[in-house]
Amino acid sequence: MAQVDYPEPVKALISQLKQLPGIGPKSAERIAVWMMQQGSESSGLFAEVVDRAGKLVVECRICGFFSTEEVGCGICDGQQRDLGSICIVEQPTDILPLERSGAYRGHYHSLRGRISPLDNVGPEDLRIGALVGRLREGDFSEVILALSSDVEGEATSNYLAEILTEFTGLKVSRLAQGLPAGGGLDSADELTLMRALQGRVGV
Amino acid sequence: MAQVDYPEPVKALISQLKQLPGIGPKSAERIAVWMMQQGSESSGLFAEVVDRAGKLVVECRICGFFSTEEVGCGICDGQQRDLGSICIVEQPTDILPLERSGAYRGHYHSLRGRISPLDNVGPEDLRIGALVGRLREGDFSEVILALSSDVEGEATSNYLAEILTEFTGLKVSRLAQGLPAGGGLDSADELTLMRALQGRVGV
Numbered sequence: 001m002a003q004v005d006y007p008e009p010v011k012a013l014i015s016q017l018k019q020l021p022g023i024g025p026k027s028a029e030r031i032a033v034w035m036m037q038q039g040s041e042s043s044g045l046f047a048e049v050v051d052r053a054g055k056l057v058v059e060c061r062i063c064g065f066f067s068t069e070e071v072g073c074g075i076c077d078g079q080q081r082d083l084g085s086i087c088i089v090e091q092p093t094d095i096l097p098l099e100r101s102g103a104y105r106g107h108y109h110s111l112r113g114r115i116s117p118l119d120n121v122g123p124e125d126l127r128i129g130a131l132v133g134r135l136r137e138g139d140f141s142e143v144i145l146a147l148s149s150d151v152e153g154e155a156t157s158n159y160l161a162e163i164l165t166e167f168t169g170l171k172v173s174r175l176a177q178g179l180p181a182g183g184g185l186d187s188a189d190e191l192t193l194m195r196a197l198q199g200r201v202g203v
Numbered sequence: 204m205a206q207v208d209y210p211e212p213v214k215a216l217i218s219q220l221k222q223l224p225g226i227g228p229k230s231a232e233r234i235a236v237w238m239m240q241q242g243s244e245s246s247g248l249f250a251e252v253v254d255r256a257g258k259l260v261v262e263c264r265i266c267g268f269f270s271t272e273e274v275g276c277g278i279c280d281g282q283q284r285d286l287g288s289i290c291i292v293e294q295p296t297d298i299l300p301l302e303r304s305g306a307y308r309g310h311y312h313s314l315r316g317r318i319s320p321l322d323n324v325g326p327e328d329l330r331i332g333a334l335v336g337r338l339r340e341g342d343f344s345e346v347i348l349a350l351s352s353d354v355e356g357e358a359t360s361n362y363l364a365e366i367l368t369e370f371t372g373l374k375v376s377r378l379a380q381g382l383p384a385g386g387g388l389d390s391a392d393e394l395t396l397m398r399a400l401q402g403r404v405g406v
Contacts (some may be wrong), residue, residue, distance in 0.1 A: 004278050004302045007271045007306045009256040016252045021237045027225050033296050035253065036260050036269055043257025047250040049219045050238065053212040054246025057239050066239055068210045075207050093236050099207045 010036060050108050062111030062134070065092045075108055082106035083155060084141040088131065088160065090114045098146060106142070109134065114147060114156040123159060131160075135167055143170045149177050149195075213239060225391050265337070267313030267330050268295045279312055285309040287344040291334065291363065293317045293351060301349060309345070312337065317359040326362060334363075338370055345374045352398075367376060 005011065010032055017028035035043045057066050060073035067073030075081075075095070085106030089095055090109040111126040134140075145160060147153040156176060164172050178196035179188055188196070208214065212237055217233040220231035233372050238246045263276035270276030278284075278298070288309030292298055314329040337343075348363060350356040360377060367375050381399035382391055391399070 007260055007269055009259045010269055012252050013256040015251050020234045022230050022233060030225060031223045040257035043253050046219050047254035049215050050246050051250035053216040054243040056212045057210055060382055066213055
């Protein structure tokens, strides 16, 4: 006897949901069933919102953040920003956490990735050309490298630091490394402690 | 200065995703950003699958399982099923785990809920009328109550057992309670152990 299973449209939905990051087979099934129980109006609205976001949202050609305009997003168009400062991040999603910290109010530039030979990502795959263009045309005095502190992030930072020597008079810095806020010494790994020691500041 | 945030379509998508079961604000943001990075074709396909499932999938009027037909789903139409036996479950999602166990090949009836005074769910909100109708019209000899073993599930089982006394000659049983397969005594709670002792079987 054939094994009973969900109808085909539900199975197709489960297989789509399974592709989402952090959603396993069990969660996908639970979400699909929940959607079916909400009724067709609710899933129709959901579908519309997904479709609309996919169609309307593009990459800002200047900074690489999400935008509904091809040129000029909420950040690039922002008034009262520090025009002389640009902060380089790996992903557009790194921008909002920095904004929320309240410690920086300049411009951003998302590389949309980092150098990673294992994944076949080289400098030419990143938005480095766009960055150099912005630095040449704009009037920037400071660049902050806000990339990850892992091997690939550091390799990308080093590569960028090398490229940025072209711009004389440009102040280039990296984010500090050390203990995370609220983190005890017992939960810090050795490399973090080493960096915290190396970067110790006078009191 | 206004706080920078995602464009409106992305925020709308995040707020839709947050409503899904098991998806918190962080996961919703990660999934939304992932979708935007996949491009509009991918999110368009996703939207289509969600919409299609919502439109095509209905509740089988006979058993309450998911179906693309109003009357008769993959189970109700199934050949070679034990026609005399009907298994009552709370949710349509409880049907597939029972099917996968391979230990039952009869019909099912999903109540689409259970009696829960705290949530204002009474017997009249469940598919009990449809169940009584099936039992009157069909030729069933056995009913298995496969509801949860918590307070509300047991209250619903008791209510059903009372109603089913109307049908003389109908064999009514409940699922056994005891140690879960592979479960040690140290991980079982007291109530489970009490039930396992009460339900002990001769060897």
